[in-house]
Amino acid sequence: AEHPYNHLTDTLDNGRIKFFNPQKLNDPRYDKLPLSIRVLLEAAIRKCDGLYTKKEDIQSILDWQEQQNKAEVPFSPARVLLQDFTGIPAMVDLAAMRDAVAKHGVDPSLVNPRCPTDLIVDHSLQIDYTLKNQEMELIRNKERLQFFKWCSKAFKNVNVVPPDFGAVHQVNLEYLSRVVQLNEGFIYPDSVVGTDSHTTMVNGLGILGWGVGGIESEAVMLGQPVSLTLPQVVGCKLVGSINPLSTSIDIVLGITKHLRQAGIAGKFVEFFGPGVSQLSAADRTTIANMCPEYNATVSFFPVDQVTLKHFKTISESVFLCTTKQCVIEINLSSMVSYVSGPKRPQDRVAVSSMKEDFQSCLDEKVGFKGFHISKEKQETRVPFLHCGQEYKLAHGSVVIAAVISCTNNCNPSVMLTAGLLAKKAVEAGLVVKPYIRTSLAPGSGMVTHYLNTSGVLPYFSQLGFEVIGYGCATCVGNTAPLPEAVVDAIKQGELVACGVLSGNRHFEGRLCECVRANYLASPPLVVAYAIAGTVGIDFEKEPLGVTAVGKEVYLHDIWPSREEIQQIEEDTVISSVFKDLGERMEKGNTFWNNIECPDSVLFPWDQKSTYIRSPSFFSKLSKEVPPPQSIENAHALLFLGDKVTTDHISPAGSIARVSAAAKYLLSKRLTPREFNSYGARRGNDAVMTRGTFASIKLQNRFIGKPGPKTLHIPSGQTLDVFEAAERYQREGINLIILAGKDYGSGNSRDWVAKGPYLLGVRAVIAESFEKLHKNQLVGMGIMPLEFLPGQNADSLELSGKERFTITLPDSLSPREQLTTSQGKSFVVTALFDTELDVNFFRHGGLQPGLTPAECALDSRTAATFIISPVYFHG
CATH class of the missing domain: 3.30.499.10 (Aconitase, domain 3)
Structure with a gap:
């Protein structure tokens, strides 16, 4: 079908280059949009397909002054950025998806990212020896590197940056960022979503981007937009002169303090004022990197002469200035160390x-x-x-x-x-x-x-x-x-x-x-x-x-x-340094160039591998969409308090010798010296599932002291979290998690939702959720359920040892009251915020529903459920 906004196209370079020009809308609302919102608008216009991005979404963005903090809008970034800890499970999922569609008679070579994806191999480094670390990393991670190299050859639109070049954030700034993208004759603003909170660094270069979870990134890779609430934009005016003894870190921490006190959670920040010109491109990226620490979604520095000097080959006049409705003023001369x-x-x-x-x-x-x-x-x-x-x-x-x-x-x-x-x-x-x-x-x-x-x-x-x-x-x-x-x-x-x-x-x-x-x-x-x-x-x-x-x-x-x-x-620090990096990136390194990998459409899984395993996410892939399944007589796997972070949930760091993951690796005849880290083994779901909730700092109210233990309620035994979950699954018992405020805050990680899913968790009931983690749970088919305001597990006198029943109708509708036939009942809100949320949950999560059929459900507001805890006596 003809693009609905073809009439907005303009040309450059004697017609050889095209771009969508929103100014041709002749809409007075456009001139009042902040610059970061204009990037969202251009992407929505360019990607308008009538399914994921609709004309009414464009109108919502144009009506930003009225719709901020109200309307849900899609954002289709120009590219996806993966580091290898989150990149390997994403690529393993794609490889497994090829296997699954091949079993249904579909050409597996059709499974490719639609959005250009860069994967940087940088997170597996361990400090063993001062001079030998890179050599040790390459030897220790050979299996993973072989898989990455296969990905670079087998998948279209995937660029793998080998190890020994730099950390993902640095390589993104120095090599991958373009400010303006050119693809199929069209130019458009560079933008990115990455699987790490530090992705926001690129906002310092006038590139809109932020961190998402590995689950959301897979959706974007396959052509789906990120859904976000149209944000409020706060202007941050920088004035004054920088103290000679203050480093950029002092400036960063000072601005962080001011913005945290200003209460800008979930908002976009745009910097302007005379103080901005004193900040180099590196200063700006440093400040933009910290926006997760003061809870902004992005901290945006519009392109100016400083940016253009940083990218000497980039054209001017990509963005225009705009008036800020809400302004915070910060004096740079007040910053100290x-x-x-x-x-x-x-x-x-x-x-x-x-x-x-x-x-x-x-x-x-x-x-x-x-x-x-x-x-x-x-x-x-x-x-x-x-x-x-x-x-x-x-x-x-x-x-x-x-x-x-x-x-x-x-x-x-x-x-x-x-x-x-x-x-x-x-x-x-x-x-x-x-x-x-x-x-x-x-x-x-x-x-x-x-x-x-x-x-x-x-x-x-x-x-x-x-x-x-x-x-x-x-x-x-x-x-x-x-x-x-x-x-x-x-x-x-x-x-x-x-x-x-x-x-x-x-x-x-x-x-x-x-x-x-x-x-x-x-x-x-x-x-x-x-x-x-x-x-x-x-x-x-x-x-x-x-x-x-x-x-x-x-x-x-x-x-x-x-x-x-x-x-x-x-x-x-001159341009020749950047040129040197570019040349090294093009040539690769000797070890990487000499790695042999299979030349096949389907990845030949090695059943003996302890690094790369085909996950079970697609084992039930079918063309039929089953109705949502009720949860009956579930037990609470964990009874958690406030501020449970992704560090507590997701496997990270070294593998403890007494952990469930260690027992698994020992059963594979590995020695503790060969355990490596959870990050390096992110491509093995058996290791990662055992490492979920394995943090030594986990505070489980069933146990009363920190550690990766829980109570197997029917037997009363204290077990490792994985061992308890495994026993529950053998017994055919569904699982939920009870938690307090801010569940899932911290770094974005895909296994923070994949792990609980594989442990058998069907729902999490909490006082509040970090939004990104809430989205990840929905993406894995786990229901995020929120206590009503003023209520929590204590006020409802829950011990966590009850049996919980959640009955779902064949079709979910907003604020529907569901009753149960037995036990004490209480009401919670199911946090399905958008049509996509409901759609993914109905398909059993993002993994089986990466190409969901059209869904008749329409839920732009939350649905309400009544939970029935049946008290267990024993």
């Missing part, structure tokens, strides 16, 4: 107050900041031997210091500041104690290039910050084990040992189980705290260290000036 921690990124601490604040953390009761260490134990000093020399650990001692240059610290200025600080420290005679686990993880080869060219890399090395490889390491818990003597000393003194890193994630226990306090800091401050050896220091009054000849050296003695940094940045 901060760190954040010890457990949450929003808990900022001024560096000048760090010593005092850490002391208060020791005093306070256990909570988001406190550790509740008694006064008599606060002075504990534990001696230990390391490499033949005696050292002492105390509360606040730094044992992990990681300089990481992806996401927040992709900005060359902060990395060069850290490098120059290291240089000046070495020249002053300062050292880092050898027991501190130091590492330097450049976000990409470009970072190593400019650190080397500027001459600071050897000084990093002299302080122990060796380049360990390219990929996610410390942030995702891939830190190498601490020396045994250090671990023993921490345990002996029950010390609050500290990690300091320039990354994004630092929840308690994430870096290392025995390291309880973790701080996010800029790269130069990571170096400074590593030299000091403690976070309990006042840099203004106390020396950073004492040289071998007894000279005291203060931080201000070796801190480089802003002018010094800018000069080196100008001399070293």
Whole structure:
């Protein structure tokens, strides 16, 4: 059929290039749209097909001033970005889908992503040896890499970036982002959805994008739009001049604080004002990266001369200025140096107050900041031997210091500041104690290039910050084990040992189980705290260290000036660096080029593989759409409280030796050294299912203490979560989960919904859900059910040991009251917000319904169900 908006097409370059021009609508509402909303409008016009994107959606976007926070609209991004932790299950699903359609007599080669998809292999790096990490990664992950290479050959529209090139966020900025896309003779604004919260970095380049779950990304890959509530847009006006001693991280944390206090959850933020011109493209991407921390959906910097200078080959005049209805003003000159921690990124601490604040953390009761260490134990000093020399650990001692240059610290200025600080420290005679686990993880080869060219890399090395490889390491818990003597000393003194890193994630226990306090800091401050050896220091009054000849050296003695940094940045971070990266990307690396992979349409699954397995999601694939199945006499697998994050639910980090996943791998005759990480084994559903709810920090009210255990209610036995779920499935018992507020907050991860699905969970009843996770549950055919306002499990006097019955009609309709014949009843709301939500659930989730038939259901509002808990006596 003819495109309904063909009349809006315009041409460039003597008619050889076309684009949809919304200005030809001659609609006065268009001139009042924020720039980010105009990107949504252009995509909706271009992708209008009458099914997923309709004319009324275009009208809703044009009517943004009235429809914001009301209308649900589709967004079809220009591309999808996958990192390998979330990319491998997506590609495994596509490979399994080919098998499934082939069994139904359909040509499997027709199964391909419709939306261009880039997959960056970057998350499997583990810190084993300083110089051998990349070689070890390639050997350890050969099976996965063979599968990735098969994907790059077998699927159309899939581009695989091999390992050893950089972290996904960095490669996206340096190589993949285009600002303007050209496809089949049409140009249009670049936009992206990625399987990671850091995807928002590209908003700093005028590219609209944000993170989604792996389930949603698969839908986009296969041509379906992302559904979102038309957002409110807040203008953020930057004024004032940047303090010479403030790094971009200080600016980021300052803006984060202001925006968090402004209450902009779920909104789009657009930056403007005289202060914007002082920010480089790298500064902007650093700020945009933090928008998940202040709960915005995106933080958008419209394209201007700074952006065009960054992309010298890109044309001007893609976007226009617009008037902001709601404006927040931030003065850049008020920014000072901060760190954040010890457990949450929003808990900022001024560096000048760090010593005092850490002391208060020791005093306070256990909570988001406190550790509740008694006064008599606060002075504990534990001696230990390391490499033949005696050292002492105390509360606040730094044992992990990681300089990481992806996401927040992709900005060359902060990395060069850290490098120059290291240089000046070495020249002053300062050292880092050898027991501190130091590492330097450049976000990409470009970072190593400019650190080397500027001459600071050897000084990093002299302080122990060796380049360990390219990929996610410390942030995702891939830190190498601490020396045994250090671990023993921490345990002996029950010390609050500290990690300091320039990354994004630092929840308690994430870096290392025995390291309880973790701080996010800029790269130069990571170096400074590593030299000091403690976070309990006042840099203004106390020396950073004492040289071998007894000279005291203060931080201000070796801190480089802003002018010094800018000069080196100008001399070293030049376009040739980007060109070098592009050439390396085109050539690949020797190991990747030499990998052999099958040349076949269907992937030949190796039944002995412990890395790649065909999942069971498509085993019931059929052309018939069954009616929704009621849930009868279900048990609660878990009874959870508030703030259950995706870290608690989804498998992540190393595989514990006593876990259910470890038992499985041992049964396959693997040794603990061969376990690798959950991330590396994301293509094996048997491992990932066993790792679901396997967090040592999981607080299950059935158990009463942290750990991956639950109660098998009929027998009264305490079991691993997987073992209990497995027994319930053998007994034919359906499962639900009870939870409190903000269920599923945190990073987007596909296994956060796939895992519960394979455990047999049919519904989650919570006080509230993080929206992205709610969408993931719907995508897996799991019902997200919300208690009515003011109600929760406690107010309803639920013990969690009841039997729950949820009866569904053949067709779901808004706010339908459902009654049950027995037991105590209470009402909850089923969070099906859109037609697609209802459609996917009716098809049993996104996996079996990736190409759903037209559905007569129309549910743009939530449906209400009555739950019947039958009390279990025994």
